[in-house]
Amino acid sequence: MLNNEALPQISLDDIPKIGPKLKQKLLKHFGSEEAALRAIINADIASLTSIPLLGPKLAMSIVMAAYALLEGIRLETVLVTEDIRKIYTQILDLIRPYANTSFTKHKMALLFPLPPSHIDKIQERHKTFQNAKKLIEELGENDISNICSHLSRTKPIETLDYKTRITDRILLTDDKATYERLMEHEINEVYNISFVDAPQDYLDYVQSYDFIIFIAHKHEHDFFAKSSNVVIVSKNISADELLPEKTLYFYASNYDVILAACDLIEVFSRISNDKLNDIVNQFDLQRTSTIKALMKNIKPSGDIAEEFDPELDRLRDILREFDGFVSDIELWINNELVDKLSKSSLTIEGDEILNLIKAFGSEAGSPQQFQHYLKDNISDLMTDIIQEAEDKICTQLEFKDEEVEWLDNLFPRELMYPIEINQKKRRQVIDNIRKKFVTRKFQLLKKLAEDGKKHISFIHKMVETLLDFDLFFAIGRFAKEYQLISPSIDTRYTGVGFQKGTNLFLKKEEFEGKRKVIPIDYVIGDVPFALEGTNQQRIAILSGANSGGKSCTLQLICQIVILAQMGLPVPSENVFSSIFEEIYYFSKSVGILSAGAFETTLKRFAEVILSPKSKLILVDELESITEPGAGAKVIGGILEMLNRNERCCAVFVSHLANEISQIVKDLVRIDGIEASGLDDNLELIVDRTPKFNHLAKSTPELIVEKLFRSTDHENEKDIYEELLNIIKK
Numbered sequence: 184m185l186n187n188e189a190l191p192q193i194s195l196d197d198i199p200k201i202g203p204k205l206k207q208k209l210l211k212h213f214g215s216e217e218a219a220l221r222a223i224i225n226a227d228i229a230s231l232t233s234i235p236l237l238g239p240k241l242a243m244s245i246v247m248a249a250y251a252l253l254e255g256i257r258l259e260t261v262l263v264t265e266d267i268r269k270i271y272t273q274i275l276d277l278i279r280p281y282a283n284t285s286f287t288k289h290k291m292a293l294l295f296p297l298p299p300s301h302i303d304k305i306q307e308r309h310k311t312f313q314n315a316k317k318l319i320e321e322l323g324e325n326d327i328s329n330i331c332s333h334l335s336r337t338k339p340i341e342t343l344d345y346k347t348r349i350t351d352r353i354l355l356t357d358d359k360a361t362y363e364r365l366m367e368h369e370i371n372e373v374y375n376i377s378f379v380d381a382p383q384d385y386l387d388y389v390q391s392y393d394f395i396i397f398i399a400h401k402h403e404h405d406f407f408a409k410s411s412n413v414v415i416v417s418k419n420i421s422a423d424e425l426l427p428e429k430t431l432y433f434y435a436s437n438y439d440v441i442l443a444a445c446d447l448i449e450v451f452s453r454i455s456n457d458k459l460n461d462i463v464n465q466f467d468l469q470r471t472s473t474i475k476a477l478m479k480n481i482k483p484s485g486d487i488a489e490e491f492d493p494e495l496d497r498l499r500d501i502l503r504e505f506d507g508f509v510s511d512i513e514l515w516i517n518n519e520l521v522d523k524l525s526k527s528s529l530t531i532e533g534d535e536i537l538n539l540i541k542a543f544g545s546e547a548g549s550p551q552q553f554q555h556y557l558k559d560n561i562s563d564l565m566t567d568i569i570q571e572a573e574d575k576i577c578t579q580l581e582f583k584d585e586e587v588e589w590l591d592n593l594f595p596r597e598l599m600y601p602i603e604i605n606q607k608k609r610r611q612v613i614d615n616i617r618k619k620f621v622t623r624k625f626q627l628l629k630k631l632a633e634d635g636k637k638h639i640s641f642i643h644k645m646v647e648t649l650l651d652f653d654l655f656f657a658i659g660r661f662a663k664e665y666q667l668i669s670p671s672i673d674t675r676y677t678g679v680g681f682q683k684g685t686n687l688f689l690k691k692e693e694f695e696g697k698r699k700v701i702p703i704d705y706v707i708g709d710v711p712f713a714l715e716g717t718n719q720q721r722i723a724i725l726s727g728a729n730s731g732g733k734s735c736t737l738q739l740i741c742q743i744v745i746l747a748q749m750g751l752p753v754p755s756e757n758v759f760s761s762i763f764e765e766i767y768y769f770s771k772s773v774g775i776l777s778a779g780a781f782e783t784t785l786k787r788f789a790e791v792i793l794s795p796k797s798k799l800i801l802v803d804e805l806e807s808i809t810e811p812g813a814g815a816k817v818i819g820g821i822l823e824m825l826n827r828n829e830r831c832c833a834v835f836v837s838h839l840a841n842e843i844s845q846i847v848k849d850l851v852r853i854d855g856i857e858a859s860g861l862d863d864n865l866e867l868i869v870d871r872t873p874k875f876n877h878l879a880k881s882t883p884e885l886i887v888e889k890l891f892r893s894t895d896h897e898n899e900k901d902i903y904e905e906l907l908n909i910i911k912k
Contacts, residue, residue, distance in 0.1 A: 189488050192252075192253060193220070193249065193252050193253060194216065194220075195209060195210075195216055195219060195220065195253055198223070198245060198248050198249050198252065199248045200241065200244055200245050200248055200874050201245060203533060205237070205290070207273060208232070208234050208235075208237070209725065212233070212234050213230075213342060214342055214344060218342055220249075222339070223245055223246055223249045224246075224249055224250075224292055225286075225290070225339065225647075225650075226243075226246045226290040226292070226829075227286060227289075227339045227559050228242050228243060228246070228285070228286075228289040229285055229286060229289075229338060229339060230339055230341065231245070231246075243289070243292065246289075246292075247281070247292070247293075250293055254297075254301070256298060256301070257296065257830075260271045260298060261295070261296040261297065261298055261677050261748060261763070261764065261765060261766055262295065262296060262745070262766055262795070263766065263767050264767050264768055264769060266768045266769055266770040267766050267767060267768035269487070269770075270738065270741045270742065270745060271295065271296070271745050273688065274687065274742060274745060275292065275688055277663045277665075277688075277691060277834070278291060278657065278658065279291060279657075281656075281657040281658075281660040281661045281664075282653060282654070282657040283331050283334035283335040283337070283653050283656070284334060284335065284337055284338055284650060284653050284659070285335075285338070285652070286338055286339055286650050287650065287653040287654045287657055287908070290863065291654070291657075294308075294446060294747055294749050294750065294751065295749065296744075296748035296749050296766070297319055297748055297750070297762075298672045298748075298762065298763075298764050299763075299764060299797070300858060302672070302762055304675055304750065305424045305672065305748060305749075305750045305762065306672070306745075306750075307750070308749070308750020308751065309669045309670070309672070309750050309752070311655065311750075311753075311762055312655070312658045312659065312662065312669070312750065312751055313669045313752065314458060314659075314754055315655045315656065315658050315659030315662065316658075316659045316662035316663050316667070316752060317435050317659075318456060318458050318459075318655075318656075318659050318787070319656075319659040319662070319735075320658050320661045320663060321456055322454070322456065327498070327660070328619065329450060329567055330447070330450060330656065331656075333446055333450060334443075334447065334649065334652075334653050334656065335449040336439055336440065336443035337440055337443050337444060337447070337646065337649050337650060337653065338440055338650075339646070339647075339650065340437050340440065340642065340643055340646050340647075341436045341437055343425060343436055344430075344706030345373065345428055345429040345612050346372065346373065346431075347428070348372075348373060348496050349373055349428070350375070351392070351393045351394060351617075351621045352374070352392060352393060352394035352395065352621060352625065353374065353375045353376070353377060353388060353392045353394075353395055353396070354370065354374045354375065354376045354396050354398065354425065355376075355377050355378075355379050355395055355396070355397045355805075356376075356377075356378060356379075356397070356398035356399075356416055357380050357399065357400050357401065358398065358400035359377070359378060359421070361398050361400065361418045362376065362378040365807040367428060367869035368422055368425070370422065370425065373428075374425070375392075375427060389410050389412065389413065392412075393412060393614075393617050393618045393620075393622075394412050394414075394423065394618065394622050394623040394625055395410075395412060395413045395414070396413075396414055396416060396498070396625075397413055397414070397415045397416070398416055398417070398420065399415050399416070399417075399418070400418055402807070411618070411619070411622065412618040412619075412621070412622045413761045414622075414625070414911050423632065423636065424629070426483060427625070427628040427629045427631065427632030427633075428628060428632075429632075430631075430636050430639070431481055431485045431628065431632060431637045432485050433630060433635070433639060434477075434481050434485070434635055434686050435481065435482070435483055435484060435485030435648075436485075437477070437642075438481075439483075440485040440643055440646060440853055441474065441478060441646075442475065442478060444471075444642070444645045444646050444649055445471040445472075445474055445475050445645075447649055448462070448463060448466050448468065448471050448645065448649075449468065449471060451463045452468055460906075462648060462649075462652065465644075465648065466641070466645055466648075468645075470638065470641060471645075473638070474638050474641075474642065475559065476821065477631070477634055477635060477638070479491075480631060481631065481635075481669070483898070486622065487627055487628065487631065490600050490624070491627070491731075492627055494623060495620065495623050495624060495627060498616060498619055498620035499620060500509050500580065500581075501580045501581070501582070501616050501620075502613065502616055502617060502620060504580060505580065505612070505613060506609075506613075508576065508579060508580060509576065509604060509609065510604075512572045512575060512576060513594070513602070513603065513604050515575075515770070515864065516568055516569060516594060516602050517600070517601045517602055519568050519571075520565065520600065520602065522566070523564055524564075533588075558697035562598065565596070565598060565602075566596055569594045569596060569602070572594060573590045573591075573594070576590060576593075585618075586612075586615070586616070587673075589612045589615055589616075591609050592605060592608055592610065592619075593605055593609065593612065610851060612883075618694040618824060621757050640648065652671060657749060658752075659852075660777075662751075662752045664694075665685075665690055665754055666685075666754070667746075667751070667752035667753055667754055668752050668753065668755070668756065668758065669752050669753075670743070670746075670747045670752075670753050670755075670758040670759060670868075671711065671758065671759045671760075672747060672759070672760055672761065672762055673711070673759070673761060674761060675726070675760070675761075676708070676709045676710055676711065676761045677708050677709050677721065677761050677797055677829070677830055677831075677832060678707055678708020678709045678710040678719070678721065678759075678761055678832050679706070679707060679708060679710065679740060679743060679744055679747075679758075679759065679760045679761065679762075679799070679832070680705065680707070680708075680712060680714065680758070680759050681704065681705060681706070681743055681753075681754040681755035681756070681757065681758035681759070682702075682704045682711040682714070682755065682756050682757045682758070683702035683703075683704065683755060683757075684700050684702060684703055684704070684705065684743060684753075684754060684755035684756075684758070685738045685739070685754045685755070686700065686735045686736075686738055686742065686754070687739075687742050687754050688735075688738060690754065701871045702755075702756075703732070703736065703739070703871045703872040703873070704872050705736060705739075705740065705826040705872070705873060706875075707720070707723055707740070707760070707833075707834055707856075708720075708721045708832035709722065709761075710719065710759045710761075711759055712757065712759065714875065716874065716875030716876050716877070717852070717875050717876075720851070720852040721829070721831060721832045721833070722822055722824065722825055722826045722831075722832070722833045722850065722851045722852065723833070723834050723835070723839075723851060723852040723853070723854050724822070724834075724835050724836075724837055724840045724843055724851055724852070724853050724854065725737070725797070725834055725835065725836045725837070725854050725855070725856070725873060726836075726837065726838070726840035726841075726854065726855045726878055726879045726880075727855045727856030727857060727858070727879035727880075728855070728856060728857065728858030728869055728879065728880070728882045728885065729882065729883060729885075729886055730877075730886070731857075731858050731869045731871070732856055732869065732871045733803075733836045733856055734770075734771060734803050734836065736836075736856070736871075736873060737768070737801045737803055737836060739754070739755075739835060740767065740799075740801055740834065741766070741768050741801060742754060743755055743758060743760060744760050744763065744766055744799055745766070747760040747762075748760075748762055748763070748766075749884075761797070761800055762796050762797075763799045763832075763905040764796035764797045764798060765794060765796050765797070765798040765799075766798065766799050766801075766838060767791060767798060767799065767800045767801065767802075768801045768802075769801070769802045769803060769805065771803040771804045771836075772804070780854070781842070784805075785817075788821050791825075792821070792824045792825060792828075795828070795830075795832070797830035797831070798831050798832075799831075799832050800825065800826075800831065800832070800833040800834075801832070801833070801834050802833070802835045802836065803836045804836055804837060804838065805817075805818055805821075805837065806837055806838065807816060807834060812842075815839040815843050815845075815846065816838060816846060818835060818837060818839065818843050818901055819843045819846030819847045820846070822835065822843070822847050822850070822851050823846075823847055823850060826847075826850050840853050840855075840878055840879075841878060844878070852875065852876060853876060853877065853878050854873040854874065854875050854876070854877065854879075855873060855874050855877040855878050855879025856869060856871065856873050856874075856879055857869070857870055857872070857874060857877070857879045857880070858879075858880075858882045858885055859906065860885065861885060861888060861889055862891070883910065884907060884910040887903055887906050887907050887910065888903075888907060890903045890905060891903035891904055
């Protein structure tokens with residue numbers, strides 16, 4: 184399996200399919216070549232395909248190309264034919280549903296069979312996945328379900344750049360070099376940045392922006408130092424300090440993943456198991472608790488969560504509620520004024536007073552001219568109402584300190600009706616509150632970012648460990664479900680043998696209630712144990728009944744050898760497999776092949792015969808390449824030549840076993856799967872385990888008998904009966 188230690192060995196330029204344009208996209212997307220290589224090496228298809236125009240097929244081909252560079256092998260190195268690669272793909276299709284993450288499902292493609300030169304890695308995998316099965320056997324169903332639930336929330340960490348435009352603050356500097364550096368780092372994509380060198384320009388910025396970060400160089404800037412919404416920093420400040428949102432964006436982008444990882448480590452800590460405890464011991468539980476506490480202060484959007492800072496919440500609430508509440512207060516003032524004046528003890532009616540106020544509020548007069556008509560207590564009444572209104576605002580919205588003074592003259596004290604809010608004053612109050620809010624928010628963002636940055640590498644390691652665990656866990660669940668065991672492997676032998684092997688594809692059908700799988704025994708080649716009737720023969724012909732299981736036996740041999748060389752447990756007992764340099768499988772052809780296909784097939788077998796490498800060759804009914812008489816001679820000749828290579832094992836399924844045996848004599852072992860009749864359900868009665876050194880009949884009469892006994896159509900029945908009589912003569 185690939186790991187980050189391999190990173191220094193290759194560059195993006197080394198990997199086929201990555202041209203200059205794609206390289207630039209990768210660098211821009213991941214931020215660095217190391218991060219891009221890590222995604223490729225870890226088969227992080229989800230992250231790769233998030234790049235525009237990079238689809239899953241291209242992403243997987245890039246991953247496989249990188250693997251080939253690092254390991255020196257490709258899928259086709261061992262699995263030579265298309266048919267054997269199809270079996271491999273079908274095996275992966277059985278395993279993938281046990282994975283909880285798409286990351287693991289993609290990464291399984293990197294577990295392809297390895298050659299003898301990688302036997303140490305194969306043995307390492309067998310040891311690892313044997314422990315995976317052991318873990319599953321030790322866990323209860325509730326624990327397994329709980330772990331799967333948390334793993335399903337896990338995926339690779341995203342490292343996307345923060346691109347959201349920030350409009351409530353600005354970066355200023357009086358140093359040209361600093362300005363140019365900021366532009367080079369594309370800080371201007373997020374911030375407004377300005378170069379200023381004239382002190383008279385500072386006031387405009389203070390008035391125009393809620394918050395200013397000033398990178399000072401030349402001047403003392405006393406004016407800025409006195410401004411509450413300005414922070415002065417050194418020109419050596421880092422981009423992360425200028426943009427605390429970047430760190431919080433890391434947490435926001437990976438919000439559920441981080442929580443799931445922390446939760447999973449805590450779940451592991453509550454289960455008594457050596458493997459899980461080993462993982463827990465890599466990570467400080469106190470730190471996971473600290474990270475979860477930090478996450479409570481960050482919204483999934485990346486903003487600061489409510490209740491983190493009461494003062495920020497207070498300012499946020501004022502900004503949210505001020506306009507609406509003040510409008511309500513404006514209405515209350517006028518209603519209160521009407522109510523109080525309507526109950527006035529003046530000799531003139533309250534409505535007349537209001538009309539007079541309106542009149543003197545027009546061009547014809549002014550409230551000041553009218554005040555001598557009113558008693559002092561009426562003027563005091565209006566002042567009291569407005570003061571009470573401002574007190575209500577202060578109390579309800581929790582204004583304090585200098586903020587209370589900002590409300591002075593929000594409503595005019597002079598006589599007028601209706602009394603209307605001073606819009607200029609309203610805007611000033613809001614501007615002042617917003618400046619306080621943005622300034623405090625930046626300070627809190629910076630504090631959260633400082634705390635959060637300490638844990639980023641820890642989180643990366645934790646998530647990567649849990650993603651690796653998902654692969655481990657998936658193989659363990661698969662191995663337990665299919666009752667797989669680790670095989671014995673040794674490069675000193677050339678062969679494969681097993682007892683009570685079960686075809687995985689048939690086993691899946693058994694799980695679905697479609698059939699009952701019967702385990703079988705088989706051996707081909709030189710292995711550390713012998714089955715009755717065998718003598719380390721390396722070449723065999725498998726004969727027998729139609730639908731008796733010959734093709735399924737070949738599939739089972741493929742499955743065992745593929746899984747063994749993948750480093751995964753296999754579906755058998757007492758199983759041994761050598762490590763082949765090449766594995767060939769030729770599935771059954773449909774119909775008679777053309778002359779061109781016959782020529783192509785012979786050329787392919789010439790390549791197989793000439794290859795000096797250790798190899799396993801499995802062929803299903805090659806006789807369809809030509810007429811039966813010539814087919815037996817061609818197959819016999821191929822088998823004779825394969826037998827000359829002591830590093831070669833081969834099993835050929837054929838209905839021409841008798842004819843071929845006349846050609847190859849004792850050079851090739853003849854095995855047979857025998858059918859003895861039909862059961863009450865008209866299914867073949869077959870001993871699925873091949874008999875060694877036994878020529879089995881194809882028994883076509885049993886198929887004809889099955890049709891004869893199962894049909895209710897008299898005319899068809901007559902045909903099948905006549906065919907039976909002909910066959911039995």
